[in-house]
Amino acid sequence: xxxxxxxxxxxxxxxxxxxxxxxxxxxxxxxxxxxxxxxxxxxxxxxxxxxxxxxxxxxxxxxxxxxxxxxxxxxxxxxxxxxxxxxxxxxxxxxxxxxxxxxxxxxxxxxxxxxxxxxxxxxxxxxxxxxxxxxxxxxxxxxxxxxxxxxxxxxxxxxxxxxxxxxxxxxxxxxxxxxxxxxxxxxxxxxxxxxxxxxxxxxxxxxxxxxxxxxxxxxxxxxxxxxxxxxxxxxxxxxxxxxxxxxxxxxxxxxxxxxxxxxxxxxxxxxxxxxxxxxxxxxxxxxxxxxxxxxxxxxxxxxxxxxxxxxx
Amino acid sequence: xxxxxxxxxxxxxxxxxxxxxxxxxxxxxxxxxxxxxxxxxxxxxxxxxxxxxxxxxxxxxxxxxxxxxxxxxxxxxxxxxxxxxxxxxxxxxxxxxxxxxxxxxxxxxxxxxxxxxxxxxxxxxxxxxxxxxxxxxxxxxxxxxxxxxxxxxxxxxxxxxxxxxxxxxxxxxxxxxxxxxxxxxxxxxxxxxxxxxxxxxxxxxxxxxxxxxxxxxxxxxxxxxxxxxxxxxxxxxxxxxxxxxxxxxxxxxxxxxxxxxxxxxxxxxxxxxxxxxxxxxxxxxxxxxxxxxxxxxxxxxxxxxxxxxxxxxxxxxxxxxxxxxxxxxxxxxxxxxxxxxxxxxxxxxxxxxxxxxxxxxxxxxxxxxxxxxxxxxxxxxxxxxxxxxxxxxxxxxxxxxxxxxxxxxxxxxxxxxxxxxxxxxxxxxxxxxxxxxxxxxxxxxxxxxxxxxxxxxxxxxxxxxxxxxxxxxxxxxxxxxxxxxxxxxxxxxxxxxx
Numbered sequence: 021x022x023x024x025x026x027x028x029x030x031x032x033x034x035x036x037x038x039x040x041x042x043x044x045x046x047x048x049x050x051x052x053x054x055x056x057x058x059x060x061x062x063x064x065x066x067x068x069x070x071x072x073x074x075x076x077x078x079x080x081x082x083x084x085x086x087x088x089x090x091x092x093x094x095x096x097x098x099x100x101x102x103x104x105x106x107x108x109x110x111x112x113x114x115x116x117x118x119x120x121x122x123x124x125x126x127x128x129x130x131x132x133x134x135x136x137x138x139x140x141x142x143x144x145x146x147x148x149x150x151x152x153x154x155x156x157x158x159x160x161x162x163x164x165x166x167x168x169x170x171x172x173x174x175x176x177x178x179x180x181x182x183x184x185x186x187x188x189x190x191x192x193x194x195x196x197x198x199x200x201x202x203x204x205x206x207x208x209x210x211x212x213x214x215x216x217x218x219x220x221x222x223x224x225x226x227x228x229x230x231x232x233x234x235x236x237x238x239x240x241x242x243x244x245x246x247x248x249x250x251x252x253x254x255x256x257x258x259x260x261x262x263x264x265x266x267x268x269x270x271x272x273x274x275x276x277x278x279x280x281x282x283x284x285x286x287x288x289x290x291x292x293x294x295x296x297x298x299x300x301x302x303x304x305x306x307x308x309x310x311x312x313x314x315x316x317x318x319x320x321x322x323x324x325x326x327x328x329x330x331x332x
Numbered sequence: 333x334x335x336x337x338x339x340x341x342x343x344x345x346x347x348x349x350x351x352x353x354x355x356x357x358x359x360x361x362x363x364x365x366x367x368x369x370x371x372x373x374x375x376x377x378x379x380x381x382x383x384x385x386x387x388x389x390x391x392x393x394x395x396x397x398x399x400x401x402x403x404x405x406x407x408x409x410x411x412x413x414x415x416x417x418x419x420x421x422x423x424x425x426x427x428x429x430x431x432x433x434x435x436x437x438x439x440x441x442x443x444x445x446x447x448x449x450x451x452x453x454x455x456x457x458x459x460x461x462x463x464x465x466x467x468x469x470x471x472x473x474x475x476x477x478x479x480x481x482x483x484x485x486x487x488x489x490x491x492x493x494x495x496x497x498x499x500x501x502x503x504x505x506x507x508x509x510x511x512x513x514x515x516x517x518x519x520x521x522x523x524x525x526x527x528x529x530x531x532x533x534x535x536x537x538x539x540x541x542x543x544x545x546x547x548x549x550x551x552x553x554x555x556x557x558x559x560x561x562x563x564x565x566x567x568x569x570x571x572x573x574x575x576x577x578x579x580x581x582x583x584x585x586x587x588x589x590x591x592x593x594x595x596x597x598x599x600x601x602x603x604x605x606x607x608x609x610x611x612x613x614x615x616x617x618x619x620x621x622x623x624x625x626x627x628x629x630x631x632x633x634x635x636x637x638x639x640x641x642x643x644x645x646x647x648x649x650x651x652x653x654x655x656x657x658x659x660x661x662x663x664x665x666x667x668x669x670x671x672x673x674x675x676x677x678x679x680x681x682x683x684x685x686x687x688x689x690x691x692x693x694x695x696x697x698x699x700x701x702x703x704x705x706x707x708x709x710x711x712x713x714x715x716x717x718x719x720x721x722x723x724x725x726x727x728x729x730x731x732x733x734x735x736x737x738x739x740x741x742x743x744x745x746x747x748x749x750x751x752x753x754x755x756x757x758x759x760x761x762x763x764x765x766x767x768x769x770x771x772x773x774x775x776x777x778x779x780x781x782x783x784x785x786x787x788x789x790x791x792x793x794x795x796x797x798x799x800x801x802x803x804x805x806x807x808x809x810x811x812x813x814x815x816x817x818x819x820x821x822x823x824x825x826x827x828x829x830x
Binding site: 043044045046048049050052053059060061062063064065066067069070073252259287288292295 | 354464623624
């Protein structure tokens with residue numbers, strides 16, 4: 021076969037008949053779809069199922085300058101045994117902390133099912149040299165973190181230097197070794213759903229085990245429509261390659277009702293296969309007590325005072 | 333840490349998540365055993381002496397008996413409307429008319445849950461649709477036309493708009509209350525009086541609406557509601573003292589009405605069937621386009637005259653679109669219309685179910701490939717699984733005839749010209765959809781498609797300010813917007829100069 025002349029570099033040639041391009045997102049329609057899924061009415065045993073699942077999927081988070089080993093001790097105890105008065109409430113999936121607190125967290129969760137996740141890569145801005153980020157990731161993994169939550173270089177992404185973003189994720193993934201990599205897109209800085217989709221596909225192509233909406237450090241964090249856009253990108257990757265990538269909405273999820281809405285959206289977009297902490301996490305710092313309160317309400321038929329739930 | 337705290341308690345994740353039933357309570361609706369005809373402000377026994385049962389299509393339960401209007405009843409209703417027209421409604425101040433319309437709109441909003449439940453009960457549509465679409469839109473139509481009532485001089489400047497007189501309005505069963513609002517609101521705003529005949533299978537919300545009219549203290553006879561089958565409609569069309577007929581329904585009946593009215597001088601508007609093309613270009617936002625396809629054809633069980641029943645997909649994205657669509661269909665929840673999580677409700681009647689079944693059978697026989705998601709249907713009632721036909725040729729009946737059910741026929745195209753040609757290759761011309769990221773293509777397609785409504789990157793979206801109506805055999809005349817007033821006003825043909 022004659023060889024076709026090469027395209028000038030920088031041109032993308034759709035050689036596959038399927039999904040030859042990244043595609044786009046219609047803002048109005050995706051927001052409508054997300055709103056309509058949020059109107060599902062989840063009651064009784066279906067609600068108990070969702071609340072229980074929400075606990076299992078939770079990344080209990082503290083990312084403050086004032087975090088100390090003492091704070092981490094309280095958080096991990098809560099993570100392992102969220103409701104001391106009810107043994108049937110499961111442990112959360114993981115605690116999510118800053119690198120310096122990883123050793124304390126690892127020490128406290130030993131022997132339990134709770135994993136330790138650490139943010140890294142110059143979290144939350146990501147504005148540091150790649151070498152520094154890679155070194156940071158190596159260290160948190162050495163200290164025993166099971167999961168690494170990295171941030172993408174939004175500056176590079178928004179200026180169109182996608183290769184820089186991609187290469188960095190690839191290097192971080194390599195530095196993670198066996199640790200799971202969650203890639204934070206920081207959707208609040210990406211500006212459009214089209215960008216969110218593009219960044220999602222980029223992160224997955226570069227090896228992300230999970231894609232995650234936000235750092236939680238911006239007022240605009242996870243929303244239902246932005247999470248839907250990311251779930252649909254995950255679905256496309258799964259359909260094309262068979263690879264299952266996880267999803268983690270984070271930031272702004274404070275109430276059980278929201279958690280249930282996120283799970284309904286997950287259920288109806290990616291199906292029951294994804295209803296596992298291996299493929300879905302809810303990043304939250306204040307959600308847990310509201311979920312516990314709802315679980316107790318479903319079990320006893322009445323609401324308890326917040327005084328009965330520990331503040332950790 | 334204690335041993336208790338160290339316990340491994342991650343249980344295996346259950347493999348499915350079934351939503352518990354979440355039914356809307358029907359206690360809010362109080363039904364009479366029997367309903368008469370609403371004539372001259374009173375519900376009265378039909379002179380015909382005839383009643384017929386009205387059902388819940390999701391359970392086949394008889395909800396109530398309603399009167400069958402005979403010729404004498406129709407005559408009484410027309411007289412009541414004429415009397416109300418001559419003695420008040422056409423001459424009271426327009427602001428006064430607006431007052432009643434605003435009242436009706438507000439009462440509809442206040443009683444919206446009651447109406448939504450009854451609409452779903454009697455018609456089979458999911459409560460989320462009657463609650464979020466039918467009721468808000470019905471109220472919005474009354475609000476919108478209430479605003480026009482005292483501004484007709486501005487709507488038709490220098491043309492001295494006057495009411496037409498007595499209007500006979502015949503509406504279908506797919507959006508019983510919404511179609512009532514589309515018909516009654518502009519007619520009253522312009523100073524006409526009305527005899528409304530709801531569809532045979534769905535009379536109950538119209539009869540409940542009679543109660544709203546009493547609550548609003550609308551003068552007797554301004555709106556009369558007569559129930560019954562096609563015979564009642566035929567009597568109304570024939571009645572010599574009716575000045576205008578507005579009909580929404582099948583093309584077949586529409587044609588018969590037009591023949592009947594030829595030469596009588598009565599005014600006529602028809603809003604008839606459709607076989608709309610929903611056109612997906614390869615640059616469209618695919619997941620949202622798939623939502624639009626679903627909303628286009630499975631909304632209200634496909635009982636929508638403007639339903640996007642013919643899907644035209646550009647060949648280069650055919651596979652992913654069909655895969656995504658099939659996958660999406662597996663998540664549609666078919667069942668109890670009163671359950672808040674139901675996406676697709678019951679087919680409106682046995683007769684309609686049989687028609688759908690017959691056409692679907694013809695599609696299979698003609699060689700189209702059928703796909704239906706796994707779906708457990710209730711044992712009683714009228715149900716049809718959401719269906720997609722692929723490998724459909726333009727010549728198949730399922731590509732030509734209006735099915736009026738949850739059945740989609742998929743065709744492909746290669747170029748914009750071919751899409752236009754195929755989309756227009758139908759006797760109908762009510763609506764169309766275009767899905768593309770390219771604004772210029774939206775504009776060029778909209779101008780080339782022979783359809784009264786062209787939606788771009790959305791589907792089945794309605795607003796009282798926007799006119800709606802058809803080309804070709806989909807009818808003539810417009811409802812909604814300023815255009816929706818025209819059929820109900822008489823204007824000076826030549827401009828009056830001061």
